[in-house]
Each structure stands twice: as C-alpha cells, then as structure tokens.
Amino acid sequence: MSGVLPTTVIVAGLVLAGYAGVMSARDRRMDVPLLIAVGVVEVIVLVLVGLVVGKLAGGGRPAGGSATLIGYLIAMPIVPVAAAFWGLLERTRWGPAVIAAAGLVMAVLVVRLHQIWPVIHV
Amino acid sequence: MASPGPVAPPEPALSPPDSTRTGPGRLLVAVYALFALAASARAGVQIATKFDDAPTAYLLSAFAGVVYILATVTLAIGSPMARRIAVLSCSVELVGVLAVGTWSLADPATFPDATVWSGYGSGYGFVPLVLPVFGLLWLRRLAKRA
Numbered sequence: 001m002s003g004v005l006p007t008t009v010i011v012a013g014l015v016l017a018g019y020a021g022v023m024s025a026r027d028r029r030m031d032v033p034l035l036i037a038v039g040v041v042e043v044i045v046l047v048l049v050g051l052v053v054g055k056l057a058g059g060g061r062p063a064g065g066s067a068t069l070i071g072y073l074i075a076m077p078i079v080p081v082a083a084a085f086w087g088l089l090e091r092t093r094w095g096p097a098v099i100a101a102a103g104l105v106m107a108v109l110v111v112r113l114h115q116i117w118p119v120i121h122v
Numbered sequence: 123m124a125s126p127g128p129v130a131p132p133e134p135a136l137s138p139p140d141s142t143r144t145g146p147g148r149l150l151v152a153v154y155a156l157f158a159l160a161a162s163a164r165a166g167v168q169i170a171t172k173f174d175d176a177p178t179a180y181l182l183s184a185f186a187g188v189v190y191i192l193a194t195v196t197l198a199i200g201s202p203m204a205r206r207i208a209v210l211s212c213s214v215e216l217v218g219v220l221a222v223g224t225w226s227l228a229d230p231a232t233f234p235d236a237t238v239w240s241g242y243g244s245g246y247g248f249v250p251l252v253l254p255v256f257g258l259l260w261l262r263r264l265a266k267r268a
Contacts, residue, residue, distance in 0.1 A: 067167045075159065086152055094148040101152060 003121045009048050009110045012041045017103030023096040030087050030095035038099060041106060042080045048110070048120060049073050055119050062117035072113045079105055141264060142200035142208070150260055153253060154194040160246075161238040162187030168235065176234050182222055183237035186250075189215045193257060205261055212257035219243055219250050 016037050023034060052073060062069045083102030087095040114120070143151045165183035173180055189211055196208035223242035226233040236245045243250025 065171060067171055068164075071163050071167060075163075079156075082155075083152065086148065090144065090148040092145055092148075094145050097149045098152045101149060101156075105156060 003114070003118075005044075005048055005051065005120055005122045006110055006114045009041070009044050010107045012044050013103045013105075013107035013110065015103070016041050017100045017107070020096040020099035020103060024093045024100060027093045028096060029091055029093065030099070034096060034099060035084060035088075038080050038084045038102075041103070042077065045076050045080065045106065045110075048113075049076055051120050051122065052113070052117070060117075060119060062119075064116065069113070069116050072109060072116065076106070076109050076113070079109070142205060142261070143198045147197065147200075147260060150256060151194060151197050153249070154190060154197060154257070157238070157246075157250065157253065158187065158190035158194045161190050164238065168237075172235075176232065179226075179233045179235060179237050179240070182218075182239065186215075186218060186222075186238045189218060193254075197257070205264070209258065209261050212254040212261065215250075216254035216258070219254065223251070 019037055020034060023030075052069075056066070056069075079102055083098050087098035087102075089095075090098065141147065161183060165180060165187045168176075168180040168183060193208060193211040193215060196204040196211060219239045219242055222237070222239035226237075226240040233240050238246060238250055242248060
C-alpha cells in the first residue's frame, strides 16, 4: 500500500474502531472524546477525498470508469458523520459499537478506493 | 422556549414500538443501512453502465439492494406491522444469500462480476451471510419480550 495519506486514513479508521470497541466493551456510552476522534477521522478523510477530486479535476481517470470511484468519494465523508449522529441517539454501549463499525468500514473503503485508483501517493 | 417540565429523559420502555432500533438494534440498523446503500449503489452503477455483461447477476444485485432497504426501514420503524415485514425481509435475505451464493459457485459464467450475495457475500467479509441471521434472532428476541 503506497501513500502515507491513504495508509493514515486506514490506520485512523482502525484505531477509531479499536477505541470505540473498547468503550463499547466497557459499557460506556458515547462521549465528547469519541466524537472528537470521529471528527479527526472525518478531517483526514476529507483531505484524501479532496486530493482525489483534485486529480479528477486535473483530467485523470481511473481505469475501470469513474462511476464507482465517485460513489466512494461521496460515501466516505458521509459515513463517519452519519455514524456519529446515529450513535449519539443511543444511550448505551451500542452507540460506540456503531462508531466501531464505522471505523472498520472507513478502513475498508479506503483500501477499496486505493485499489480502484491508486493515485494518491503523498 | 418550552416551559421546564419533568426532568427525566424519555428512556425507552421495555418493548415500545421503536425498540427494534435501540440497544443492539442500533448497530443492526446501522449495518443494514450500510448494505442498503452499498448494494443499491453498486447495482445501480452496474445496471447503468454495463447491464449486458451480466444481466442476471446485476438484477439479483438490485433485488438484494431492495431487500436491504426494506429491512433497514422496517427495523428502524419497529411498529408491529413493520416487524412482520422485517421478519419477511430478513428471511428473504437469508434465502437470497444462500441461493445466490450457491448459484454463483455452481455457475460462475452467470456471475462474471461479483455481486453482494456472490460466494455467500465473500466480497464483503461474509457479513451478508450472518446479517440476516442476526436480524431474525433480534426480531425473535423482541417478540418474546413483548
């Protein structure tokens, strides 16, 4: 996996998943530090998405067509935010469980994104 | 500004209409929503851009998307009628992933491109295989509680 930024997002997603998973296991509900962690992941994702959009704007295209790629670019910033809202509604350990799932999903999405178009090598 | 009333927050009762989406249901609905989005979007792209490559596979993919959407919405609503539909939806989903999974392995030519249920959901970490089981178990647990 080349590229520090994609790797960073993957690691951030996994760390978020681990952190939220531990909270869930310890029967904690969602709190501000977890939300901040989600926010950090969201910011890094937005940077990555921004760079890919920049490449597209510069005329680059993924080999298999852009539709799937664009789908990923739209979905990736939404997942952490949607998970945060949904998890906040929950007053039990299952709130952080939603965040843990979202962290895993983010890691997978970045891996797939990079497979579709390995264009960010920063 | 509303006048201050009783302070206690409205904690969910033991089995109110929306209890399908609280507790473990919170995670269940989240995962279902994810798959509803992923399956529908993927099927949409496949059908829009290369339908002729594998029409059967892509139509099955679209069907899976619809089933996931239905399961997500009914699990989120949680009314008695919604729960009945959810049971049906998750059952269809389970049969679907088993049937399409088997079919995709027995007849790979019909599935040149992976779909959500191909290989029993192997492209998605086999989550499509276990998800309907959890859905049905969750619904049954709530039905017993009521």
